[in-house]
Structure formats: C-alpha cells, structure tokens
Amino acid sequence: MEKRLLISRTRLFLALGLAALFVFASVGLALAQDGTPRRLTVGGSVTGTLSEQTFAQTYTFEVTGGALLTLTAVSNTPELTLALILTDANGQPLAQNANLSGAEVSLSNLSLPSGIYYVTVLRSSGAQGAVSGQFTLSLSAGTLASPTPVPTLAPITVSNMSVALSWATIDDLDLEVRDPIGNSVFWGNTAAGGATLLANVNNGCTNTVSSPIETIRWAPGRVPAGSYEILVYYNRACRQPPAPVDFTVTVTVNGRAQPPIQGRLNLNDQYVASFILESPEAVSVQQGGANPLLLNLTPFAAQISAPQPLGGRTSVRSRIDRNNQVDVWSFEGVAGQVVNIAMNAVDGGSLDPQLILLGPDRAVLASNDDASPETRNALIANQLLPVNGTYVIIATRFGKNIGGTEGNYELTLSGTGALVAAQTPVAPEGGAPIIAPTQPAGEVGLAGLPVGAMNISLTWNSRADVRLLVRDPENRSLFSDVRNTPSGGILARQDNLNCNNPTSAPITYAVWQADRLLTGTYEVQVWLRNLCGETLLPTYALNVNVRGQQVLSVQEQPDINGRLYVTTFTINPDGTVSAGRGAVFFNEALRDIGDVRDRADVAEALIYGRPTFGSVDNVSPFTVYTFQARAGDRVRISMRATGGTLDPALYLLDPSGVQIAFNDDAAPNDVNARIDAVIPADGRYIIIATRFGALTGGTTGSFEVAVAPIR
Structure with a gap:
C-alpha cells in the first residue's frame, strides 16, 4: 500500500508493545490460584474477568495435530476491548491480535504442530485505564484444506x-x-x-x-x-x-x-x-x-514451521492470492550480516506486497509494507542479523488473510557484508550464508568500527541526514554535538551530517566500553534532520546489541516533519536486558497518551500559586491535574524536575479534552517545561504532567508543578 494507507503507527506500536510485555510470562500465568492449570479444550470455552488489577488471564491447551483451530475471545462489556497472544510451551510468542474498538478478537485457522500451547487474553489497553469486565474464550476446530489455484477469469x-x-x-x-x-x-x-x-x-x-x-x-x-x-x-x-x-x-x-x-x-x-x-x-x-498491519501470524503457523529453503538462490518468483495468502522462505544467516529483502509485484494483477522477517527464534525482527510512499512494493533494508541461524521470510500481501489483492511477485535477497564480528560460522546444511565474517571475532564491527559491550547502529538507504541520540541512565546524551560520555559512550561514526559529503549507504554508530557500561534505562531517539535534496523518505534500521544480545531491531521511516521516534531499553542489575516500546513522539496528547478526560474527573485540582509534587516512572509515566479558569485569564503552567533524570513535558487541554498547548523545554538550555496561555473560555482545564517521549520515554524522577496568573 502507498503512504495514504498507513494506519496510526502509534496505535500499532502500542498493540505490538503490549504483546511483548506478556508473552514471556504466559506459561506461569496459566495457573489458577490453587496452582492447577486453567485448561481450554477443543470445542469448549472458559470465562474470565479482566480489571485494572488483573489485566491479563492465561490458559493452556494441547494440540495433537490434524485439525484447523480458531481461538476467539468475546467481551461481555462494551467498554472492554481485548487482545490475544499465543505462545508455545517455552513461552515463545507465535502470534498476537488486538481489536481496539470491537468486542471480539480471534486468532483464526491455526495449524499447529503437536504440543502444549498457552493463550493470554488481555485488555487491549494493557495496564492503562480502569475498564473491567468478563470475557468468554473459546477454542474451535475445523478442517484443514489444501490451497487450490485461482482460475484466471475473462472480463x-x-x-x-x-x-x-x-x-x-x-x-x-x-x-x-x-x-x-x-x-x-x-x-x-x-x-x-x-x-x-x-x-x-x-x-x-x-x-x-x-x-x-x-x-x-x-x-x-x-x-x-x-x-x-x-x-x-x-x-x-x-x-x-x-x-x-x-x-x-x-x-x-x-x-x-x-x-x-x-x-x-x-x-x-x-x-x-x-x-x-x-x-x-x-x-x-x-x-x-x-488494523490490517497487525502482525497476526497464527493462521500461517504450519507454513512457518516448515519454510521453503532458498538455498543458494538470490531471487524466486511465486504468487499470492486468496488460496495462497503467504509464502514462507528461509535462509541461513550469520550474526553481523546486513541483508536487504525486496518483494516486487510483477506480471500485472493487483498485489500489494508485505514482507515480514523472523529470527531463528521465530520472533519478528522487521516488517515492511511499502518501500516508499510512491510504491506498493515492500523492502526490508539494511537489516542487521543478530545471531547465527535460520531466518524466515514471510512474503504476503497487505491485510494478509483479510486482504484482497492478488498477483505474482519476485522476492530478492541480497547481503551488504559482514558488519559485526561474531563466532566463526559453520556452513549450514542445505546452503551457505550469503556472506561470512572475514574479521576475527570481537575485533571489528560495522564497517570496521570497534565492537564494545554495547553497540548501537543506525543505517538508512538515502543521502538524507538522519540523526541518532542516546540518553544514558545518568541523563547524559550522546549525539552529533557530544561524541563522548562519562559512561563510556563513543559516537564512532555519523554519516551525512549536515548533508556534507553524503553517501547513499550511511551509518551512524555508537559503542560503549565494557568497564564503564551503566545499569539502568537508556533512551534512544531517531529523527530526520534534512532530506539533503532527496525526494523520498529513507527507510532506517535501528539495532541495539548488549553483550552479544540483540535487544532492539527497528525498521521505520522517519517522520517527515522531524518529529522523533523514541524508544528505550533497560540493563538490569542482574545483567539481563529488556526492551521498551517505541513510537513517534507527536507532541499531541491524544496520540502520545490517549483520552484522559475520565482521569480529569478524579484528578487533583491545582490552586493558583500553590505548587504540588509528583513523580514520573515507567509504571506511572504521567499525572493529570485540573484547574479552574475564566475567559481571558493569562496563566503560566510550570513543571520543574526535582530529582532523578526527568525531562519534563506538559500538555494543556481545554474542558472538552482538545489540546491547547504543549511544551518540552522552557528555554534552549532549560529542560523544565512551561506553558504561557490565554484562556479562551470559562471552565475546568486539564494539565498532563509527563516526560519527553511520554509513554515511550526513558527519563524518570520527581517534579513540582504549579499554575499561576500572569500579571
């Protein structure tokens, strides 16, 4: 699909981020309070309750093979919308789906290998909000039919x-x-x-x-x-x-x-x-x-479990239609390779290609629907492979099993080189890696750059100036103006800076030394600074690797208006690393946070000239306040950080919830937030006190907020 067909990325990232929060905990959740498993049987159903305190319920079922299965959850409360996550016996996510507006959500046409599986039902809003209610979850079986060719019909x-x-x-x-x-x-x-x-x-x-x-x-x-x-x-x-x-x-x-x-x-x-x-x-x-771009892969579990090896082929041709909604291909990859995967519609028809790349653990690494706003063809560009193993390419169409486009396509796989040093590879059965590393492990990385305890790479596919900023747990930022941080961060390379000597295969690369790597939350920002004469938006790949573990792998197009993509990851004291969700930070309350009018009814009412205090963290990333004002009043709303790493941000909304103003920095060298406004009408006004990045930001800490008249 073309640019006009893109759904709200904020909503999509929320849905996918939601899945990531619960999928690895699914196995342990499938127990009743007395420790007995909560089982689901074919042809049967169970009921459960979701609330602000219990926003996920997990059940287990067994597959013996030979049937086509469908999981369906139906909400009994209009305000309660649902999401489903399917995992295998090890808690590995297989698929997810969310209905953000309706009562019913399903994972349809499951053809799964024999084994134990877990399904988690959760509120589509996740931990946010106070809605509660009951749901019914059912598991039904059908007959697995082989695809048949679609006849070509005359007009x-x-x-x-x-x-x-x-x-x-x-x-x-x-x-x-x-x-x-x-x-x-x-x-x-x-x-x-x-x-x-x-x-x-x-x-x-x-x-x-x-x-x-x-x-x-x-x-x-x-x-x-x-x-x-x-x-x-x-x-x-x-x-x-x-x-x-x-x-x-x-x-x-x-x-x-x-x-x-x-x-x-x-x-x-x-x-x-x-x-x-x-x-x-x-x-x-x-x-x-x-939401046709949600990555619900459950209907194709059988194909994913038995992909067609590409072997030594760099391109193949096939067809997508109503009887063959996906083709699943595989190739052997080596940690550190960067690959490009293209899916182009050929020979007429209406096909709108979509590509999805899965890692050796069958988790989604990247997906793309449109290579650029001017084409329907799909491209996964500059994708860094995190580990050695068998990678899976899903070639499908926009909408997958609910889409309607059909036609032939050509799939092309190419590699741009071994970019991050890894273990010496062993040639896999059935084919060889595209390109194997040529440097000793641990010595060099991306384009000959050093490899450290933490490596962050940003690559893109045009001469545009795309920027990277990394904020460490001490609130120190590494970017083009500050190329070293006390925590050991080094900005080793920044291509296309200010459009000087631009290259069409640019790299920005940051590395941290092992002996100075801090525990805590890191915030990563990516934005478009200048197109540098290009007419199309680039596609970028952001990859974060910590001590050999691939933590983040994001493929996106930057916002044309220069708004920032913001995401986080956390290095825990025990050495484990967890990724946060990511999204474009729009500076718009409805898109960054959601509708908060229900919270305003119970929010603290601010008194003019009397500060109040609060805090921002990853559990409570924002607080809602209100104040009364009359038409023509001139007011100043201020939010000052008093502890931690907090980078304050403020939204001002009118009594109906429509945004009037936003501020992130009160002045060029002042990260505190301040809004000066003239009140348009009598009423109760709403303040949202949060941080830069709102739900996806990484800074935390205490703050003071106040509203005062401007004399």
Missing part, C-alpha cells in the same frame, strides 16, 4: 456495479476500492478502470452532513473479474472529542445488493475487506477487519 459485462460506504456522523471517513488488475479509486484518484468516486463527503470537515454516503460506481460494460479490495479510512474527526464510528459497506452488482460489511473504526485506523466477482450472479463478500 465480464455488468449493467451496473457499485460499492457504497455509509455512516451516521459528521466525521470524515473515506472509501477506496482496488480492482483485480491494479486500478485504485479513492479521494486522491477519483476515476480509474471505468470506476468513479461520486463524491468525497465530509472532506476536511467542511460542508458536513450527518448521514453521509460515499459511492464508487462502475460504468455499464466490461469490468475485471476476480478479487476487489475495499478499504475504509477514518481520516479526520469532525466531532470533538473524537469517538469511534460505525459504518456499513454495501456491494451491489446488477441491482442486487450483497450482504453488508459492517465495522467500527477509531480515528486514524482503517478497515480492509474484499469481494470476489466471478460473474454478475456469482459475487461473494469477504468480511474483513481493522
């Missing part, structure tokens, strides 16, 4: 055909349809392949109507037969505060309306479904789902 003649999107609010929803030969009709391309978008209703929240309908209609005549993909977007909230929107999509062929597609979307989310047109009389609607 058919219709007297009329349309796809209509309807909803019942003034919000700006949008419709897109992709036909079987790659044509796409949406608000930015209103006519293609004989189809026309009749009106872009509620566009930009102007001339809004409360019962809008958007319709894409085909002219009478010949239309392509095959799979049509339907996309629904919630692009702008015209009501404040934003609220979920229910919608209906109706497909009509020759005057005959098909069964409706119904769904619900939150702001910035999208929904994908499809319909198969074989003839005017043979139309089948495929119900879909929201």
Whole structure:
C-alpha cells in the first residue's frame, strides 16, 4: 500500500508493545490460584474477568495435530476491548491480535504442530485505564484444506456495479476500492478502470452532513473479474472529542445488493475487506477487519514451521492470492550480516506486497509494507542479523488473510557484508550464508568500527541526514554535538551530517566500553534532520546489541516533519536486558497518551500559586491535574524536575479534552517545561504532567508543578 494507507503507527506500536510485555510470562500465568492449570479444550470455552488489577488471564491447551483451530475471545462489556497472544510451551510468542474498538478478537485457522500451547487474553489497553469486565474464550476446530489455484477469469459485462460506504456522523471517513488488475479509486484518484468516486463527503470537515454516503460506481460494460479490495479510512474527526464510528459497506452488482460489511473504526485506523466477482450472479463478500498491519501470524503457523529453503538462490518468483495468502522462505544467516529483502509485484494483477522477517527464534525482527510512499512494493533494508541461524521470510500481501489483492511477485535477497564480528560460522546444511565474517571475532564491527559491550547502529538507504541520540541512565546524551560520555559512550561514526559529503549507504554508530557500561534505562531517539535534496523518505534500521544480545531491531521511516521516534531499553542489575516500546513522539496528547478526560474527573485540582509534587516512572509515566479558569485569564503552567533524570513535558487541554498547548523545554538550555496561555473560555482545564517521549520515554524522577496568573 502507498503512504495514504498507513494506519496510526502509534496505535500499532502500542498493540505490538503490549504483546511483548506478556508473552514471556504466559506459561506461569496459566495457573489458577490453587496452582492447577486453567485448561481450554477443543470445542469448549472458559470465562474470565479482566480489571485494572488483573489485566491479563492465561490458559493452556494441547494440540495433537490434524485439525484447523480458531481461538476467539468475546467481551461481555462494551467498554472492554481485548487482545490475544499465543505462545508455545517455552513461552515463545507465535502470534498476537488486538481489536481496539470491537468486542471480539480471534486468532483464526491455526495449524499447529503437536504440543502444549498457552493463550493470554488481555485488555487491549494493557495496564492503562480502569475498564473491567468478563470475557468468554473459546477454542474451535475445523478442517484443514489444501490451497487450490485461482482460475484466471475473462472480463465480464455488468449493467451496473457499485460499492457504497455509509455512516451516521459528521466525521470524515473515506472509501477506496482496488480492482483485480491494479486500478485504485479513492479521494486522491477519483476515476480509474471505468470506476468513479461520486463524491468525497465530509472532506476536511467542511460542508458536513450527518448521514453521509460515499459511492464508487462502475460504468455499464466490461469490468475485471476476480478479487476487489475495499478499504475504509477514518481520516479526520469532525466531532470533538473524537469517538469511534460505525459504518456499513454495501456491494451491489446488477441491482442486487450483497450482504453488508459492517465495522467500527477509531480515528486514524482503517478497515480492509474484499469481494470476489466471478460473474454478475456469482459475487461473494469477504468480511474483513481493522488494523490490517497487525502482525497476526497464527493462521500461517504450519507454513512457518516448515519454510521453503532458498538455498543458494538470490531471487524466486511465486504468487499470492486468496488460496495462497503467504509464502514462507528461509535462509541461513550469520550474526553481523546486513541483508536487504525486496518483494516486487510483477506480471500485472493487483498485489500489494508485505514482507515480514523472523529470527531463528521465530520472533519478528522487521516488517515492511511499502518501500516508499510512491510504491506498493515492500523492502526490508539494511537489516542487521543478530545471531547465527535460520531466518524466515514471510512474503504476503497487505491485510494478509483479510486482504484482497492478488498477483505474482519476485522476492530478492541480497547481503551488504559482514558488519559485526561474531563466532566463526559453520556452513549450514542445505546452503551457505550469503556472506561470512572475514574479521576475527570481537575485533571489528560495522564497517570496521570497534565492537564494545554495547553497540548501537543506525543505517538508512538515502543521502538524507538522519540523526541518532542516546540518553544514558545518568541523563547524559550522546549525539552529533557530544561524541563522548562519562559512561563510556563513543559516537564512532555519523554519516551525512549536515548533508556534507553524503553517501547513499550511511551509518551512524555508537559503542560503549565494557568497564564503564551503566545499569539502568537508556533512551534512544531517531529523527530526520534534512532530506539533503532527496525526494523520498529513507527507510532506517535501528539495532541495539548488549553483550552479544540483540535487544532492539527497528525498521521505520522517519517522520517527515522531524518529529522523533523514541524508544528505550533497560540493563538490569542482574545483567539481563529488556526492551521498551517505541513510537513517534507527536507532541499531541491524544496520540502520545490517549483520552484522559475520565482521569480529569478524579484528578487533583491545582490552586493558583500553590505548587504540588509528583513523580514520573515507567509504571506511572504521567499525572493529570485540573484547574479552574475564566475567559481571558493569562496563566503560566510550570513543571520543574526535582530529582532523578526527568525531562519534563506538559500538555494543556481545554474542558472538552482538545489540546491547547504543549511544551518540552522552557528555554534552549532549560529542560523544565512551561506553558504561557490565554484562556479562551470559562471552565475546568486539564494539565498532563509527563516526560519527553511520554509513554515511550526513558527519563524518570520527581517534579513540582504549579499554575499561576500572569500579571
């Protein structure tokens, strides 16, 4: 998919980060209070309760093989939305799925090897929020069917055909349809392949109507037969505060309306479904789902357990369609290699490729849907391999099992060299590594740079100036202006700095010495400083390795407006390392933290001129306060760090929860936060006291917050 199809990355990272929090604890959780296992049987169901104190419940089940399994969790409380995580007997994550707006979530079409498995049901909000309620979890079995080829059908003649999107609010929803030969009709391309978008209703929240309908209609005549993909977007909230929107999509062929597609979307989310047109009389609607980029790999567990080795091949061709939604390939990799994996649609069709790379432990290392905003082809670029072993490439399509695009593709695997010294590799059975290290272990690393106890690399694929900053547990930052820290950090290389002598294969590399490596939380920031004449956003790969352990492996595109991607990792006193979640820090409360109006009802009310005190940590990364003000009042809100490493940040919201102002630094050399504002109307105003990075930041400590009139 192209840039317009990207879902809210904040919401996606929250969902995936949520999975990481619980997956390794799943085995121990599958016990009742008396120590007996909480078992789930095929054809049976269990009920459970989730609350602010118990936001996850885990159950165990056994697979004997030969059946197609589906796990389904249904909330009995409208406000309680759910997520599912599936793990094997060792607690290794296999798949996860989350429904951020509906009552039901499932992991469908599981074909698992025989063994013991654990499924965790949790609130999709994780530990945040106070919502509670009961759920029902069921395990059902079906029949495993072999895929059959999709026939190529000649165009058919219709007297009329349309796809209509309807909803019942003034919000700006949008419709897109992709036909079987790659044509796409949406608000930015209103006519293609004989189809026309009749009106872009509620566009930009102007001339809004409360019962809008958007319709894409085909002219009478010949239309392509095959799979049509339907996309629904919630692009702008015209009501404040934003609220979920229910919608209906109706497909009509020759005057005959098909069964409706119904769904619900939150702001910035999208929904994908499809319909198969074989003839005017043979139309089948495929119900879909929201958040199609969530990495729910459970339906493909059988293929993942038995991938097709690439061997010595550097490229292969295959096909993705409704009967073959994924191909799973494998290759042997060596710790320290950097690889590029490309998946390009070929030979026509409508395929929108998506790539997912799994490590030897079958955990997701990287994924990509679009190599750039101008293409639907997928590219995992500059991916550092953390360990020796068998890596798995999943070649699929946008939406995977709920998507609707189909076509042939070419998969290409290439290596750019052995970049981090590792153990001397042994040639694996069935093929050799792409490129083996040529330097002795422990002597050199990325591009000949030194290897230390901790190594952080940032690589990207253009001449742009992309920056890296690492903040250590003593609140000292390593970046282009400060290339050494007392904790032993050295910025050994920074390419394309200020667009000087730019290279198209740049590297930024930081290394820490073993004898000075601190325990505690490290914060990592990545941002785009300058495109340096490039017309496309680069794709970057961020990798963190601590004492030989791959801690973080992130592939992203930087924010075009220079906003920072922020993530953390923690070196614990016992030597273990844990990764935090990451996301772009938007400086927007609703995107960085969420809706806090429910917290405002019980928040501490600030009194003018009287400071109050609080703290920020990884369990409680923000605190909500309120104060009363009248229209025209001039106020100063200040937040001052009083202990720890805290880098304060403030949001000011109006009584309805709409953001008025944000501040991170009161002055260029002052990390404390301050907002000066003129109050627009009488009412109770909301303050959020947090840290730079909010939920994904790494600084912690105590603070003083106050509101005072400006005379």
